[in-house]
Amino acid sequence: MITKMKKMTFLVWHNAYAAFLEKLRTAGVLHVSRLGSADAEDEALGQSLAAVRGIEQIIQQVKERCSIAEKLGVSPSGKTLKPDAVPDMYNNLVQENQVLAQNISQCQKEIAALEPWGDFDPSIIARLAESGYNVGFYSTVERNWDPEWVEKYNAVQIGSDSLKLYFITITKNSIVPDVNADLMACPDASLSAMRNNLQQLQEKQIEEESELNQLCVDAAAPLDEYKRVLMKELELNQVKYRTGKEAEGHICMLRGWIPAEKAESAVDQLQGEGIYINIENPTPADEDIPILLNNNRFVKLFEPFTRLYMLPTYRELDLTLYIAPFFMLFFGLCFGDIGYGLLMLAALPVFRKLFHLIDQNFSDGIIICLGVSTIVCGMLTGGFFGFNIYNLDIPFVSKMKEWFYMDQMKLLYTAFIIGGVHIVVSMILKAVNMTIQFGLKYAFSTIGWVLLLLGSAAAYLFPQMGFDSGFGTVAYKVTVCVSLAMVFLLGNPDKPAYKSVKNLLLNIGAGLWDTYNMATGLLGDVLSYVRLFALGMSGGVLASVFDDLAIGVFSTESVWKAVLTFLGLALIFLFGHAINIFMNFLSSMIHPMRLIFVEFFKNTSYTGGGEEYHPFER
Numbered sequence: 001m002i003t004k005m006k007k008m009t010f011l012v013w014h015n016a017y018a019a020f021l022e023k024l025r026t027a028g029v030l031h032v033s034r035l036g037s038a039d040a041e042d043e044a045l046g047q048s049l050a051a052v053r054g055i056e057q058i059i060q061q062v063k064e065r066c067s068i069a070e071k072l073g074v075s076p077s078g079k080t081l082k083p084d085a086v087p088d089m090y091n092n093l094v095q096e097n098q099v100l101a102q103n104i105s106q107c108q109k110e111i112a113a114l115e116p117w118g119d120f121d122p123s124i125i126a127r128l129a130e131s132g133y134n135v136g137f138y139s140t141v142e143r144n145w146d147p148e149w150v151e152k153y154n155a156v157q158i159g160s161d162s163l164k165l166y167f168i169t170i171t172k173n174s175i176v177p178d179v180n181a182d183l184m185a186c187p188d189a190s191l192s193a194m195r196n197n198l199q200q201l202q203e204k205q206i207e208e209e210s211e212l213n214q215l216c217v218d219a220a221a222p223l224d225e226y227k228r229v230l231m232k233e234l235e236l237n238q239v240k241y242r243t244g245k246e247a248e249g250h251i252c253m254l255r256g257w258i259p260a261e262k263a264e265s266a267v268d269q270l271q272g273e274g275i276y277i278n279i280e281n282p283t284p285a286d287e288d289i290p291i292l293l294n295n296n297r298f299v300k301l302f303e304p305f306t307r308l309y310m311l312p313t314y315r316e317l318d319l320t321l322y323i324a325p326f327f328m329l330f331f332g333l334c335f336g337d338i339g340y341g342l343l344m345l346a347a348l349p350v351f352r353k354l355f356h357l358i359d360q361n362f363s364d365g366i367i368i369c370l371g372v373s374t375i376v377c378g379m380l381t382g383g384f385f386g387f388n389i390y391n392l393d394i395p396f397v398s399k400m401k402e403w404f405y406m407d408q409m410k411l412l413y414t415a416f417i418i419g420g421v422h423i424v425v426s427m428i429l430k431a432v433n434m435t436i437q438f439g440l441k442y443a444f445s446t447i448g449w450v451l452l453l454l455g456s457a458a459a460y461l462f463p464q465m466g467f468d469s470g471f472g473t474v475a476y477k478v479t480v481c482v483s484l485a486m487v488f489l490l491g492n493p494d495k496p497a498y499k500s501v502k503n504l505l506l507n508i509g510a511g512l513w514d515t516y517n518m519a520t521g522l523l524g525d526v527l528s529y530v531r532l533f534a535l536g537m538s539g540g541v542l543a544s545v546f547d548d549l550a551i552g553v554f555s556t557e558s559v560w561k562a563v564l565t566f567l568g569l570a571l572i573f574l575f576g577h578a579i580n581i582f583m584n585f586l587s588s589m590i591h592p593m594r595l596i597f598v599e600f601f602k603n604t605s606y607t608g609g610g611e612e613y614h615p616f617e618r
Contacts, residue, residue: 002318003292003613004260006279010253013274017252020275021239025232027269028617030256031290032239048234055227058087061094062216062223069213076217083226086219093212100205107198111191113184116159116166119191129173136169140181153177232618239616257290257613282314289314292613299324301369304361309597310608317433319606323596326422330592332373333415334535335584337543339385341374343581354585379404380411381536385577386543412533419529422595423522424453426603433604441493445511448486449518455479487511525599531591539584546576 008030012020024030081089117137125135136153142165149155153169155177160166169177189197243252258266267277282289291311293303295318302324312318335341344351348364351371355362382390382405390401406414427450431443459476488511489504550572601608 001294001321002312002314002316003294005257005282005289005292005314005613006260006263007255007282007286008258008263008266009255009278009280010270011276011278012252012254014250014252016272016274017243020270020272021236023270023272024239024254025236025616025618027266028615029258029262029266030616031258031613032254032256032616033288048230048237052227052230052234055087055223055230058090059223059227062090062219065213065216066220069217072213074210074213074217077214079218081219081222083222083229086215086222086226089215090212090219093208093215097205097208097212100201100208104198104201104205107194107201110187111194111198114187114191114194116161116164117187117191118158121190122187125186128170132173134171134173134175135186136171136177137166137184137186138169138177138179138181139164139166139184140179141165144180146179149177149179153179155179235616256616257288259292259613286314288611290613291610293318293320295320297365298369301363301366302327304359304366305593305596307361307612308359308593309601310606311610311612312606312608313610315437316607316610317429317436317604319429319601319604322425322429323600326425326600327592327596328369328373329377329418330532330595331370331588332375332377333380333418333532334588334591335370335374335539336377336381336536337383337385337540338375338378338389339383340581340584341371341376341378344368344371344374351585354582355589358589377536380406381540383540383543386540386545386547408533408537411536412530415529415531415533416526418532419526419599420453420457422529422600423525423603424450426600427453429604433606439493441490444486444490444493445514448483448490451479451486452483455483484511487514525603528595528599531595535584535587535591539580539587542580542584543577546572546580549576 010020116139128135141163142160145157145165145167149167149169153171153175155167155169158166158168167181169179171177187194239254243254263279267279271277291314293300293306293311295303299321302320305323305327306312306318306320332341344367348367351367352362352364355367378384379400382388382401389397390405427446431446431450434443434446455476459473488508490507491510491514492507550569
């Protein structure tokens with residue numbers, strides 16, 4: 001159900017506008033509409049957007065590091081942090097960490113370059129230079145080595161690797177060695193000194209990492225609080241951005257939407273000197289009316305499905321009420337195992353995480369509803385963790401079997417019947433939706449198809465139940481005639497068939513095309529519901545296979561064998577059913593959602609695209 005809205009327009013003297021916005025934010029009821037008269041390059045709005053995006057990036061990085069810190073056993077220190085100071089603290093630590101990482105990388109490169117020369121004191125090279133002797137450090141490929149360099153330049157090979165040969169020359173300062181090799185710079189520090197420096201840098205990096213992890217664990221809550229502050233500042237600047245300027249900027253005009261039941265109290269709260277308030281009902285020209293769903297507690301549990309697809313527009317039906325029972329039934333049929341349903345209720349925190357994989361807005365209430373549905377639908381087959389309880393010779397179980405049990409063929413037919421009912425309900429809702437949006441005459445064609453389908457179903461079922469009715473009765477023939485007249489003569493309300501022969505032919509042509517689409521589309525749609533039967537059967541068969549594998553390993557030849565094989569049985573049973581539950585759960589969520597989003601929404605002509613009601617508030 002969609003809450004009725006009122007359009008409110010405010011004209012406020014510019015000197016009183018800041019105080020008015022504070023009153024409006026305190027009231028927290030107006031969804032502000034965009035008037036589009038403000039400058040698109042608003043500086044304050046741009047700064048607020050940048051601040052929010054920046055804090056969101058930091059929060060994401062902090063969450064990722066928190067997960068690492070928790071694995072390392074880092075717990076909150078209890079230190080109180082100022083929310084607005086945390087981003088700078090985090091950025092400074094991250095920057096220091098990056099500088100340390102760069103210094104460590106550079107030091108490692110220098111050590112790698114120095115290792116071929118060994119550990120020596122560079123001051124010795126400096127003293128030799130003061131005495132008039134130059135020590136050159138060279139590297140070359142082994143084939144370029146010339147033994148004459150030993151006599152000519154006092155060349156000494158220091159070492160080699162798979163790529164190069166390393167050597168030094170000792171000559172007087174006035175002599176420059178003429179060698180086919182690469183001259184390398186003399187190191188500033190010894191190898192041992194550089195290794196010590198690397199160790200100190202790595203120790204400091206560990207300390208910085210530890211400090212950063214601790215900050216992230218302590219800063220999670222303050223950052224969320226700071227984000228809320230920035231979001232409210234952003235909303236305030238957005239409202240200013242959406243404010244229209246009239247009378248050369250002396251009058252500020254603001255427009256928005258408010259739930260109808262809150263309009264009068266809002267006027268009393270916002271009225272003041274220099275403020276004019278106008279309240280109107282929505283008009284057909286209004287396209288920006290926000291959507292506030294107002295459903296009972298049960299239906300509200302299924303609102304995440306509506307949001308996952310699209311919110312309705314203001315003049316559409318809210319289909320959440322009709323999603324709820326059908327999704328419960330579809331999920332139960334796909335997941336249908338009494339044991340799995342009981343496990344959903346018993347292991348609620350585990351299944352909450354599974355549901356949150358799809359949408360974080362799913363509540364515990366919907367898990368309980370779907371668990372109960374799984375138990376009830378599981379009674380149709382008697383499956384209990386893959387075992388069939390109807391094989392037990394217990395009076396109560398035998399009575400349950402009489403009431404609930406269905407074989408595979410009955411389940412298959414039930415899936416088709418459910419599909420037909422679901423599609424007919426969607427077509428009824430389509431007729432209601434079109435009547436609400438455009439008028440009754442636009443729904444005549446759909447009503448005709450609904451009458452034909454319901455009449456045909458009744459004509460088929462009544463003789464089966466012993467009633468004197470069927471396809472040959474006058475009532476059915478009248479129903480068919482009325483239905484076809486609505487489809488072939490009233491299918492194009494903009495061009496009534498009674499006005500001209502051309503219109504008559506156009507209506508008949510449109511009816512024939514509609515008949516073709518209905519025949520092919522309806523058949524394909526109903527066949528889609530066979531997945532309810534197939535998924536339920538496949539999950540039960542897979543569970544039974546794991547049970548057989550587990551029982552097959554058990555042996556009673558000796559006590560030790562019995563203990564060991566029992567452990568193997570337990571592992572196979574737990575691991576097998578865990579896999580089956582996870583796979584079956586995803587299938588039981590995704591395929592019913594597909595039936596809702598494709599078959600159901602398509603046949604209701606649901607357009608969606610509504611913007612959710614978001615009031616300007618503290």
